[in-house]
Amino acid sequence: MIQDFLLKYLAATFVVVLIIEPFFAGHLRPDSSILGRAEMFSNLRYHIGVVIPLFLALGTLSISxxxxxxxxxxxxxxxxxxxxxxxxxxxxxxxxxxxxxxxxYLTEANFVEFSRVKVVTPTGNVLVKDLSLRVESGSNLLITGFFLENIVIYIFTFF
Structure with a gap:
């Protein structure tokens, strides 16, 4: 967001000021005739019209x-x-x-049991080397945090 603002708007504003300066105070200052002023504004509009889309394109490239x-x-x-x-x-x-x-043989039981299970994160970090867990039917167990996801994955994998 900040990079987008700096590249698109702040830099474009700075360049517009640099472009405008020669027209109003420098060697491109027009004479007092209407034709001179019209030519100045035409050149000014052309230069600004080229520079602003350039910086907008650079901002789009940075986002891309x-x-x-x-x-x-x-x-x-x-x-x-x-x-x-x-x-x-x-x-x-x-x-x-x-x-x-x-x-x-697969047997049915009224409990869920893990015996000597290794719990590993997707990045390879070992959370628990030897997990043994037995939950009887009808009992309550509260598991929170990141560990919950791994336990649920194991339960659905094996049952």
Whole structure:
């Protein structure tokens, strides 16, 4: 916002003052005839009409570069998520083959339990190395903060 104001308006105003100065006090000052004044205003309007759009275009370019940088960050994050998704699907295929070979059975219970679960942020920071949690049916549990999102992801992943 400030950069936009400085580049578009403040710089354009400064340049307009620089353009106007030779017409009113410098060597481009017209003679006292009507034709001289008309020629001065015509030249003045032309120069200002060229400079103002130039600075407006520079301001637009600066805003566009910030938008492109932000979009590049989004594209990097999407690419990272796609890679992680491919890794997880490959891990799921391996896990399903292992489950089929080891004859694991899924049982129903009246509780939700995590045993020795590692909680990691998307950036790779380990929040909890060894989480064991058991919540019986009918009991209440309050989880707040960023940890809540990871717990919910684990619950929906496994159940």
């Amino acid at each position: 570069s910030r938008r492109v940088n932000r979009l590049s960050g989004y594209a990097d994050r999407i690419h990272e998520l796609m890679l992680i998704s491919r890794e997880l699907s490959a891990d799921d295929k391996k896990a399903s083959l292992q489950k089929a070979g080891s004859m694991n």
